[in-house]
Amino acid sequence: MEPHKLPIRNMKRFKEDLISSHDPKFLFKDSTHFKTIKEKVNDVLKAHFDQKTFEKEQKEQSKSSSRSRFDKKAKKKKKLIGLLSDFSLKLGLDVTARAVNSKILAIVTLFSIILSLAVTSFVVVNHKSLDVLILFLIVIWTLLYAVVYLFCVFVMFMYLDIRMYRYVKEIEENLPDFLQLASANISAGMTVDRALWYAVRSKFGILAVEMENVAKATIVGEDLEGALLRMGKKYDSRILKETVNLIVEGIQSGGEMADLLNKLSTNIKETQLMRKEISASVTTYAIFIGVATIMAAPALFALSTQLLIIIQKIFGSIHMDNSGGMSGMFSFNFSGESISISDFKKFAVMVLVISSFFSAAIIGVIRKGSVKDSIKTIPLFIIVSLILYFVACNAFAVLMGGLF
Numbered sequence: 001m002e003p004h005k006l007p008i009r010n011m012k013r014f015k016e017d018l019i020s021s022h023d024p025k026f027l028f029k030d031s032t033h034f035k036t037i038k039e040k041v042n043d044v045l046k047a048h049f050d051q052k053t054f055e056k057e058q059k060e061q062s063k064s065s066s067r068s069r070f071d072k073k074a075k076k077k078k079k080l081i082g083l084l085s086d087f088s089l090k091l092g093l094d095v096t097a098r099a100v101n102s103k104i105l106a107i108v109t110l111f112s113i114i115l116s117l118a119v120t121s122f123v124v125v126n127h128k129s130l131d132v133l134i135l136f137l138i139v140i141w142t143l144l145y146a147v148v149y150l151f152c153v154f155v156m157f158m159y160l161d162i163r164m165y166r167y168v169k170e171i172e173e174n175l176p177d178f179l180q181l182a183s184a185n186i187s188a189g190m191t192v193d194r195a196l197w198y199a200v201r202s203k204f205g206i207l208a209v210e211m212e213n214v215a216k217a218t219i220v221g222e223d224l225e226g227a228l229l230r231m232g233k234k235y236d237s238r239i240l241k242e243t244v245n246l247i248v249e250g251i252q253s254g255g256e257m258a259d260l261l262n263k264l265s266t267n268i269k270e271t272q273l274m275r276k277e278i279s280a281s282v283t284t285y286a287i288f289i290g291v292a293t294i295m296a297a298p299a300l301f302a303l304s305t306q307l308l309i310i311i312q313k314i315f316g317s318i319h320m321d322n323s324g325g326m327s328g329m330f331s332f333n334f335s336g337e338s339i340s341i342s343d344f345k346k347f348a349v350m351v352l353v354i355s356s357f358f359s360a361a362i363i364g365v366i367r368k369g370s371v372k373d374s375i376k377t378i379p380l381f382i383i384v385s386l387i388l389y390f391v392a393c394n395a396f397a398v399l400m401g402g403l404f
Contacts, residue, residue: 100156104149104152104153104156105149107152108145108148108149108152109145111148112140112141112144112145112148115140115144116137116140116141119133119136119137119140120133120137123136161372162372162375164235164236165370165372167206167235168235168236168237168240170205170206170207171206171207171210171235171237171240172237172239172240172268172272173272174203174204174205174207175207175239175240175243175265175268176265176266176268176269176272177204177265178199178200178201178204178207178211179199179243179261179262179264179265179268180261180262180265181198181199181201182195182196182199182261183195183257183258183259183261183262183265184258185198185199186257186258186261187258192224192251192257193215193218193224195257196211196214196215197211197215199211200212200215210231210234211231213227213231214227214228214231217230224251225248225251225252228244228247228248229244229245229248231244232244232245239268239271243264243268246260246264247260247261247264275369279366279367279368282366282367283367285366286363286366286367289359289362289363289366290359290363290381292359293355293356293359293360293381293385294356294381294384294385294388295388297351297352297355297385298352298385298386298388298389298392299388299392301348301351301352301389301392302389302390302392302393302395302396303392303396304344304348305341305344305345305348305393305396306393306396306397306400308339308341308344309341309397310400312339312341345393348389349386349389352382352385352386352389353382353385353386355385356378356381356382356384356385357378357381357382359381360374360377360378360380360381361374361378363377364377
């Protein structure tokens with residue numbers, strides 16, 4: 001076979017052999033300059049193959065490199081789907097991540113369609129120009145669509161994360177009782193897998209479901225150690241991971257499992273009791289923060305609002321006569337409209353909402369160790385502080401309105 005008619009696959013093999021037979025750092029000396037191994041290989045290929053075959057091989061290499069870059073971008077786009085899949089797997093949801101993403105896209109699309117119809121109706125009724133309609137539609141289907149989609153995804157992740165955190169808390173609360181029952185079963189003569197299986201109770205909730213999955217995996221043929229380690233990695237719980245690791249080490253070393261499980265149960269209960277004592281010791285700080293946010297701040301803002309109203313009335317009733325001889329030397333100007341009452345009320349509401357949010361979050365961290373425990377108290381703090389602010393505004397208006 002002539003050299004220029006060699007197939008491409010042989011050319012690739014020829015090129016690989018040339019590169020592998022020399023040191024990549026080795027430089028070939030040419031008549032005018034030094035050449036690297038890749039440049040020398042290209043010269044050899046041009047000498048042995050025709051130009052068309054060489055250009056075709058170069059195009060295939062460029063396509064493969066561009067395809068690899070495209071694959072990297074696709075992997076980055078799939079991170080969101082992978083994160084949703086991880087949450088769905090851990091929470092035991094029946095729906096897939098792509099199904100959740102499709103529902104979010106459908107909701108955002110429906111919202112954009114309704115908003116587009118509303119904007120179109122408004123433009124037609126008010127006889128606006130077509131350019132205004134096109135501008136609004138472009139904003140709705142580009143910027144607003146992306147913002148609403150990201151907001152829905154953020155809300156979904158927050159919901160799944162909070163739900164996962166509740167699962168972890170439930171597992172940690174029921175784990176000591178489960179280990180104590182398993183220890184009693186082992187002391188009665190059961191094997192470790194059967195002891196764990198017969199210790200499952202419906203009151204254990206998600207822990208019972210996970211242990212049933214471990215038992216099913218062992219029945220199918222999987223090792224008990226592997227099933228337990230997979231369950232420990234599934235949840236972000238240090239107590240669960242350390243407990244599972246100790247159980248696996250005990251099984252592999254052949255130690256006294258009944259005594260080990262009993263000690264683990266006792267240690268977990270002591271840890272939980274210590275956490276409760278720490279939470280009780282900082283209750284004073286939590287009460288102080290709550291009272292300052294819910295009661296003191298709304299009352300002070302309401303008093304400030306009423307004082308601002310009174311000051312505006314006083315300065316609005318003052319009329320200075322500048323017709324005297326002193327008018328050229330001194331000039332006084334009193335105005336009652338320096339600060340708007342409505343603007344001050346908006347400022348007060350905004351400050352109360354922000355302070356209530358962070359106060360509830362701080363109380364959750366102080367008492368439970370995580371902001372996720374204060375999800376229920378955040379809306380309660382905001383609502384109560386706003387209600388007390390408006391009630392205090394009306395009360396101060398009644399008490400101080402007749403004085404001026």
